[in-house]
Amino acid sequence: MGLIVQKFGGTSVADANRIRHVAEIITDTYKKGNKVIAVLSAQGDTTDDLIDMASRINPRASNREMDMLLSTGEQISVALCAMAIEALGYPVISLTGWQAGVITNTVSRNARIKRVDTERIEEELNRNRIVMVTGFQGINRTGDITTLGRGGSDTSAVALAAAMDAELCQIYTDVDGVYTADPRLVKGAKKLDEVTYSEMLELASLGAQVLHNRSVEMARKYNVNLEVLSSFTGHPGTKVKGVVKRVEKTYISSVAKDKDIARIALIGVPNETGTSFKVFSLLAKNHINVDIILQGIGHEEGKDICFTVASGDLERAAGLLKENQEEIGFVRLETNADVAKVSVVGAGMINNPGVAARMFEALYDAGVNINMISTSEIKISVLVDKKDGDRAVQAIHDKFFGL
Amino acid sequence: MGLIVQKFGGTSVADANRIRHVAEIITDTYKKGNKVIAVLSAQGDTTDDLIDMASRINPRASNREMDMLLSTGEQISVALCAMAIEALGYPVISLTGWQAGVITNTVSRNARIKRVDTERIEEELNRNRIVMVTGFQGINRTGDITTLGRGGSDTSAVALAAAMDAELCQIYTDVDGVYTADPRLVKGAKKLDEVTYSEMLELASLGAQVLHNRSVEMARKYNVNLEVLSSFTGHPGTKVKGVVKRVEKTYISSVAKDKDIARIALIGVPNETGTSFKVFSLLAKNHINVDIILQGIGHEEGKDICFTVASGDLERAAGLLKENQEEIGFVRLETNADVAKVSVVGAGMINNPGVAARMFEALYDAGVNINMISTSEIKISVLVDKKDGDRAVQAIHDKFFGL
Numbered sequence: 001m002g003l004i005v006q007k008f009g010g011t012s013v014a015d016a017n018r019i020r021h022v023a024e025i026i027t028d029t030y031k032k033g034n035k036v037i038a039v040l041s042a043q044g045d046t047t048d049d050l051i052d053m054a055s056r057i058n059p060r061a062s063n064r065e066m067d068m069l070l071s072t073g074e075q076i077s078v079a080l081c082a083m084a085i086e087a088l089g090y091p092v093i094s095l096t097g098w099q100a101g102v103i104t105n106t107v108s109r110n111a112r113i114k115r116v117d118t119e120r121i122e123e124e125l126n127r128n129r130i131v132m133v134t135g136f137q138g139i140n141r142t143g144d145i146t147t148l149g150r151g152g153s154d155t156s157a158v159a160l161a162a163a164m165d166a167e168l169c170q171i172y173t174d175v176d177g178v179y180t181a182d183p184r185l186v187k188g189a190k191k192l193d194e195v196t197y198s199e200m201l202e203l204a205s206l207g208a209q210v211l212h213n214r215s216v217e218m219a220r221k222y223n224v225n226l227e228v229l230s231s232f233t234g235h236p237g238t239k240v241k242g243v244v245k246r247v248e249k250t251y252i253s254s255v256a257k258d259k260d261i262a263r264i265a266l267i268g269v270p271n272e273t274g275t276s277f278k279v280f281s282l283l284a285k286n287h288i289n290v291d292i293i294l295q296g297i298g299h300e301e302g303k304d305i306c307f308t309v310a311s312g313d314l315e316r317a318a319g320l321l322k323e324n325q326e327e328i329g330f331v332r333l334e335t336n337a338d339v340a341k342v343s344v345v346g347a348g349m350i351n352n353p354g355v356a357a358r359m360f361e362a363l364y365d366a367g368v369n370i371n372m373i374s375t376s377e378i379k380i381s382v383l384v385d386k387k388d389g390d391r392a393v394q395a396i397h398d399k400f401f402g403l
Numbered sequence: 404m405g406l407i408v409q410k411f412g413g414t415s416v417a418d419a420n421r422i423r424h425v426a427e428i429i430t431d432t433y434k435k436g437n438k439v440i441a442v443l444s445a446q447g448d449t450t451d452d453l454i455d456m457a458s459r460i461n462p463r464a465s466n467r468e469m470d471m472l473l474s475t476g477e478q479i480s481v482a483l484c485a486m487a488i489e490a491l492g493y494p495v496i497s498l499t500g501w502q503a504g505v506i507t508n509t510v511s512r513n514a515r516i517k518r519v520d521t522e523r524i525e526e527e528l529n530r531n532r533i534v535m536v537t538g539f540q541g542i543n544r545t546g547d548i549t550t551l552g553r554g555g556s557d558t559s560a561v562a563l564a565a566a567m568d569a570e571l572c573q574i575y576t577d578v579d580g581v582y583t584a585d586p587r588l589v590k591g592a593k594k595l596d597e598v599t600y601s602e603m604l605e606l607a608s609l610g611a612q613v614l615h616n617r618s619v620e621m622a623r624k625y626n627v628n629l630e631v632l633s634s635f636t637g638h639p640g641t642k643v644k645g646v647v648k649r650v651e652k653t654y655i656s657s658v659a660k661d662k663d664i665a666r667i668a669l670i671g672v673p674n675e676t677g678t679s680f681k682v683f684s685l686l687a688k689n690h691i692n693v694d695i696i697l698q699g700i701g702h703e704e705g706k707d708i709c710f711t712v713a714s715g716d717l718e719r720a721a722g723l724l725k726e727n728q729e730e731i732g733f734v735r736l737e738t739n740a741d742v743a744k745v746s747v748v749g750a751g752m753i754n755n756p757g758v759a760a761r762m763f764e765a766l767y768d769a770g771v772n773i774n775m776i777s778t779s780e781i782k783i784s785v786l787v788d789k790k791d792g793d794r795a796v797q798a799i800h801d802k803f804f805g806l
Contacts (some may be wrong), residue, residue, distance in 0.1 A: 057419050061490075079472035080460050080472065083469075098501075099547075239743075380488065
């Protein structure tokens with residue numbers, strides 16, 4: 001019994017029936033004696049439709065006006081869902097970002113929440129109302145509507161949970177939690193009861209788009225208890241928190257694969273100071289994210305620099321590098337899009353150096369060749385041939401979690 | 404060269420092409436050195452679509468949440484139109500009702516504007532920006548979004564013109580002004596250059612839905628110069644103002660017909676005090692508007708009371724009266740839906756008593772029988788058989804305006 005923030009994504013409120021279903025989840029929580037703040041995204045494809053509409057009128061519309069336009073999507077969602085709750089006979093009020101006191105900086109379309117002035121929300125909760133709040137949006141100091149960019153509604157929910165010191169922040173989505181591996185891909189994949197914030201962050205960066213990193217980082221900063229769960233199944237989900245209890249022998253929480261990745265190799269880079277800087281600052285300047293980087297020690301004839309980029313960036317990255325071949329000074333550029341990245345993530349591995357060895361053993365047993373290796377405190381990633389990707393994930397999962 | 408408020412209705416902003424066209428009208432006005440505030444309605448059927456959506460979820464949704472929902476329609480319009488103006492290379496900003504300082508009372512779905520806090524608008528105009536404002540909406544003292552009900556966007560435009568002391572308030576619509584009679588109906592109907600506020604009010608009550616009465620009343624109160632014109636033709640429209648110059652011999656501004664009208668006759672009402680009160684308070688209590696009322700002097704056996712109601716109210720009115728037959732005490736009730744009301748409107752007739760005689764002469768010449776007559780200071784209405792309606796309008800129009 002306390003304050004619970006519940007966030008529902010666009011799929012969960014896509015039509016009248018789903019909105020009614022969300023209204024039931026919210027009122028069930030309220031009936032149990034909880035105070036409830038529900039944060040909603042825009043319905044289904046609404047945001048994309050609005051973007052389409054805008055681009056037909058002005059493909060280079062200002063971000064300020066885009067925010068004015070896009071913020072209507074969540075406003076429609078909260079109003080309709082409030083009506084559904086009224087129909088069930090419960091007291092409710094919907095609030096826009098500005099009404100809910102979500103104050104952001106002035107960066108339109110990618111604003112950051114600076115604080116939440118909770119006065120209105122508290123007032124409404126004290127009147128025993130369920131409070132619906134538009135996700136993804138706020139107001140800046142000049143009184144203009146701002147939107148928060150990707151993952152914005154998750155961030156809104158976590159910010160409200162932090163500001164209101166909520167007991168729990170539930171993120172309802174179309175998957176029912178975080179798994180030891182992608183259940184569509186790996187036999188024996190199990191739902192995890194709990195993961196740490198750090199594990200969740202690493203998983204998100206591996207393409208497991210359950211929660212956006214911004215919201216997880218904010219949850220970690222303010223120590224907000226998160227739960228990821230499905231609005232469709234009604235099953236308990238996965239809790240995301242600071243410290244988790246886990247059966248000792250496992251150490252890792254999950255195995256993930258990212259196949260939308262490509263490798264670039266620069267062969268024969270001169271053995272001089274500053275060449276790596278030249279390569280990666282060129283890519284950064286052009287907003288191309290680089291993931292695994294591998295650089296040999298080098299010898300007289302020069303050194304090789306290998307790194308991975310998202311598949312979608314491969315062509316552009318290769319083009320940029322070739323344009324600057326003379327300045328960087330490499331002899332040859334090779335690209336390979338037939339690769340996959342396989343990673344194990346787990347907060348437990350910091351204190352258990354055997355994890356890497358176990359992972360490599362699994363790959364050796366399965367006959368999978370490792371191209372590149374990269375490690376962080378709680379993650380080990382290897383690059384393998386794309387054809388070996390699924391087999392690699394299954395082998396590692398079997399090794400750590402049994403079949 | 405001054406401040407011009409321009410209002411565009413839903414048809415004028417229905418799609419991308421029309422929005423671009425509206426952007427051109429606005430920027431043409433701006434280019435001539437004017438400051439411009441543009442007030443927009445929701446696009447085409449948007450408001451109706453939102454109402455449909457709501458009724459599928461909760462047919463008895465609260466007005467507060469309906470306003471939260473409906474107000475998104477105009478927000479979409481102003482954002483898109485601002486983008487179209489950006490594409491043309493002009494400085495522009497769109498504002499919602501609350502951003503524009505439109506303060507209303509707390510009656511959701513039918514709010515009245517209490518005042519306009521013009522600070523933000525003035526600031527934006529001083530930065531030489533075109534200011535787009537959502538019509539139809541404002542904010543109440545509890546910080547909730549309100550909508551203004553029917554004719555709301557016209558009212559928003561007039562309120563802004565009054566608050567900002569604008570030189571002119573142009574109401575763009577799909578007709579290009581006010582005519583001496585309905586041009587689809589009457590040969591020789593001419594567009595009027597000017598009409599008075601009072602004439603406009605009488606014309607609106609006769610079914611000429613060019614401007615909503617609320618906005619005309621507000622324009623009269625604050626002496627706002629209005630112009631009704633078409634966003635499609637680009638022709639000058641009809642000015643609505645306090646005093647108009649008109650060719651002396653005409654006196655009237657236009658002839659109108661209302662066929663959605665029906666007559667009720669109560670025969671043999673006792674010749675006592677209070678019977679009229681009983682009849683009309685009964686109808687008023689049930690929100691049935693009564694138009695022309697005719698009551699004979701009466702004789703010993705009782706008197707007859709005749710009056711007209713809107714066709715749509717006929718059945719309900721007759722039912723109510725029959726339920727209360729004993730209390731009211733009439734002998735018989737007769738109804739007639741085969742009638743039409745034909746009216747002449749003109750501020751000039753106050754000082755020219757010959758207008759009625761001329762109108763009746765025209766009807767006599769055309770062989771049209773008059774059932775009932777009603778007059779106000781600037782209007783004369785007659786009830787005729789429905790089959791004679793069009794002929795009556797043409798005959799009167801010919802008499803006053805020539806063919």
